[in-house]
Amino acid sequence: MTFTRTLAMIAVAAICTFATRLAPFLLFNGKKPIPPIIRYLGETLPPAVIALLVVYCVKNVSWSAAPHGLPELLCIAVTALLHVWKRNNLLSIGVGTVLYMFLVQTVFL
Incomplete structure (x- = not known):
């Protein structure tokens, strides 16, 4: 595996990890209440x-x-x-x- 390919794989993994951590803050920013289904999943999962x-x-x-x-x-x-x-x-x-x-x-x- 080339060095460029390795860096690309690391970059994609980092971007995906960052996006999954950022998504809840963008979707549920505190201005509106969290939907009941999301609260239910947060309690039961x-x-x-x-x-x-x-x-x-x-x-x-x-x-x-x-x-x-x-x-x-x-x-x-x-x-x-x-x-x-x-x-x-x-x-x-x-x-x-x-x-x-x-x-x-x-x-x-």
Whole structure:
């Protein structure tokens, strides 16, 4: 891949990222109320996406073979409890990830 092509790809990615971040401010600039459907989607989509990610993370777990999904279930519970307690996405996801890596690399070999 040429240097020019690489720069073009980076520029397109940067422009698309900037456009998607700018679009809500242009569409909903505060002068008129946010449509109810947009508010509904803003409230319901984040939990739905998290639920989808949890299902995706445990889809290949072998429930019939040892350790029977124990590290996954334990880390999901720790992540959920930590999030309910602290309400900090970065903290709960980070601790859950580090705990999972620790468990599968040291405890559940």
